[in-house]
Amino acid sequence: MLSIVWRAAGLLDPGTRRGLVLGIPVALAVTLLELAGFLALAAVVQVLAAPQLLHEAGPDTLVGLARRVAHPHGLTDFVATVGGVAVTLLVSRGIAACALAWWQAGLLARAEATLSARLFRTFMGTSYEFHLQRHSADLMRTVIMSVRYLTSRVLLPGTTIIIDASLILGLAMALLVMEPVTALVSIGALGGAMGTYLFLVRRWARRMGVDDERLMSRDQRIIQEGLRAVKVLTTLGRRGAVVRRFETARSEHTYALRGLFFISNLSRYYLESVVLLVMAAAAGTAILGDADVLASVGVILAGSMRLLPSVQRVLAMANLVRVGVGSLEQVEKDLAAAGNDIKRSAEHDDPQPVTFERCIEFRDLTYRYPAAPTPALDSINLTVGIGESVGIVGPSGSGKTTLVDVLLGLLQPTCGGIYIDGVRITPELVHGWRARIGYVPQDTVIIDDTVRRNVALGLDDDEIDDVAVERAIAQAQLLDTVLAMPDGFDSMLGEHGVRLSGGQRQRIGIARALYLHPDVLVLDEATAALDTETEKQIVETIEKLYGKITVLVIAHRLSTVQRCDTRVVLDRGHVTNRRGPDAQPVGQPAR
Numbered sequence: 001m002l003s004i005v006w007r008a009a010g011l012l013d014p015g016t017r018r019g020l021v022l023g024i025p026v027a028l029a030v031t032l033l034e035l036a037g038f039l040a041l042a043a044v045v046q047v048l049a050a051p052q053l054l055h056e057a058g059p060d061t062l063v064g065l066a067r068r069v070a071h072p073h074g075l076t077d078f079v080a081t082v083g084g085v086a087v088t089l090l091v092s093r094g095i096a097a098c099a100l101a102w103w104q105a106g107l108l109a110r111a112e113a114t115l116s117a118r119l120f121r122t123f124m125g126t127s128y129e130f131h132l133q134r135h136s137a138d139l140m141r142t143v144i145m146s147v148r149y150l151t152s153r154v155l156l157p158g159t160t161i162i163i164d165a166s167l168i169l170g171l172a173m174a175l176l177v178m179e180p181v182t183a184l185v186s187i188g189a190l191g192g193a194m195g196t197y198l199f200l201v202r203r204w205a206r207r208m209g210v211d212d213e214r215l216m217s218r219d220q221r222i223i224q225e226g227l228r229a230v231k232v233l234t235t236l237g238r239r240g241a242v243v244r245r246f247e248t249a250r251s252e253h254t255y256a257l258r259g260l261f262f263i264s265n266l267s268r269y270y271l272e273s274v275v276l277l278v279m280a281a282a283a284g285t286a287i288l289g290d291a292d293v294l295a296s297v298g299v300i301l302a303g304s305m306r307l308l309p310s311v312q313r314v315l316a317m318a319n320l321v322r323v324g325v326g327s328l329e330q331v332e333k334d335l336a337a338a339g340n341d342i343k344r345s346a347e348h349d350d351p352q353p354v355t356f357e358r359c360i361e362f363r364d365l366t367y368r369y370p371a372a373p374t375p376a377l378d379s380i381n382l383t384v385g386i387g388e389s390v391g392i393v394g395p396s397g398s399g400k401t402t403l404v405d406v407l408l409g410l411l412q413p414t415c416g417g418i419y420i421d422g423v424r425i426t427p428e429l430v431h432g433w434r435a436r437i438g439y440v441p442q443d444t445v446i447i448d449d450t451v452r453r454n455v456a457l458g459l460d461d462d463e464i465d466d467v468a469v470e471r472a473i474a475q476a477q478l479l480d481t482v483l484a485m486p487d488g489f490d491s492m493l494g495e496h497g498v499r500l501s502g503g504q505r506q507r508i509g510i511a512r513a514l515y516l517h518p519d520v521l522v523l524d525e526a527t528a529a530l531d532t533e534t535e536k537q538i539v540e541t542i543e544k545l546y547g548k549i550t551v552l553v554i555a556h557r558l559s560t561v562q563r564c565d566t567r568v569v570l571d572r573g574h575v576t577n578r579r580g581p582d583a584q585p586v587g588q589p590a591r
């Protein structure tokens, strides 16, 4: 079980791990304080139970030892002095334990925050293909909930177990020295009972943790998808159906949760019964032997009173660690998968510059989505000269968005590649290449923030160039709309941009792409959602860029790409027609 805690600690940053390890000797010192306090108390209990021990006890016994230290003038003096020492030690222990717990809580909070951030950083560092295969609700669950459970079910109980187990060991040893036979029977019986209990519930506890992780992710998916689809569900009149699905999911989750809530109490009920038996056995052994019965039983009783809460905590915490294995495995699995993806895609964060002075070439480019039966793009050969404007049209599902995604380096070609001025875009160059591209996706993502921060997405406030934001907004034909908003460029757009029309959202996307003066502008049906008049205005804006920068326009309507230098028709992953500026068909004729 400690190996589980160790595995979890292995995921933490070295500083936090060192702090947690350092806590162990400090905890042991606190335990020693408590042991000393307990021994002093035990001496008082023994003397009170059998006053003659004050004079008769041998020098090697506990009472003898206390007598030598305290030099008492009689029974009352002994009780007052040794009792005072006991109280002082135990109160100091209480204060020290409290300080230690506060310090450890800080470490655990830091552990959770840094591990969560590490996971998010790793997920954000993965390729776009990784995200195509993973549900965002699952990744969110791992970053937030699995890490929370890893801390609260594995690391926190782990530290408590180490403290309590050392106390149990210390007390057991002290009892063994004081009352060997009686203590041996009690400790043997209690140890056996603890071992049996842990053995019996370990599998059950682990399964509940694994189930909890799996079901939590399913619950979250239903909520996320239900809330995202609230508009269409309302029109379909099916909000109730989603709620029912959630209710069913939650009720299936009840079994795992019930076990989780129950298991922490189970150890208490179990121990209470076992302890009664152990006590009886201890008293029996003491009576059968010729020990000073009352004193022996008194010490064992005092020891048990202190021991029991610790034993119960160890049992409960050990269960919790088992429950936490599910979260630990989830975090390890996702970190490994994301880490492998990052290694495989080998993208470098520090962009290496890419020179673009002549042309972009798609050479024998084939792309097949993972697990797709046929390629979405099949041996595409296409050259786009610098400053050229290219319109790409084709029926739905013909591979237009896929072509753009490969050009952006979001998808790695299955065969062939993208060449800029004859240099192949490898993962090392992809960041440098992307830095030159302004991209307007088919469905623009709007964050619940201001117009300004949406246009300069991802930049810190002090990095945002307000003049460039205004220019980009004006180019996207949105200046009047923004100026009419109550807070102008500081107006909040709402979740998914709910305070904007579909076309306005799309124009924010266009402004975002134009903000950085790109060398290449890629528009994936960027104007499809607009009315003809607005589309005409934006197309005119974009047309003004023709000749100045390279533009790739994907559109359904031929009218959108009419004034492009070149028009390309895609069909089922093939270029079926390419018309140059002279309107001469190139390649196969269009059907």
Ligand SMILES: Nc1ncnc2c1ncn2[C@@H]1O[C@H](COP(=O)(O)OP(=O)(O)OP(=O)(O)O)[C@@H](O)[C@H]1O
Binding pocket: 132, 369, 370, 372, 376, 394, 395, 396, 397, 398, 399, 400, 401, 402, 403, 442
């Ligand atoms: N993540 C994916 N996994 C598997 N297949 C996919 C994936 N994304 C797209 N496809 C498939 O690849 C093909 C090309 O899709 P793509 O999105 O490039 O089409 P498109 O030309 O942009 O269509 P539209 O005009 O409707 O946007 C389609 O047959 C689609 O089903």
Ligand SMILES: [Mg+2]
Binding pocket: 400, 401, 402, 442, 524
């Ligand atoms: Mg598309």
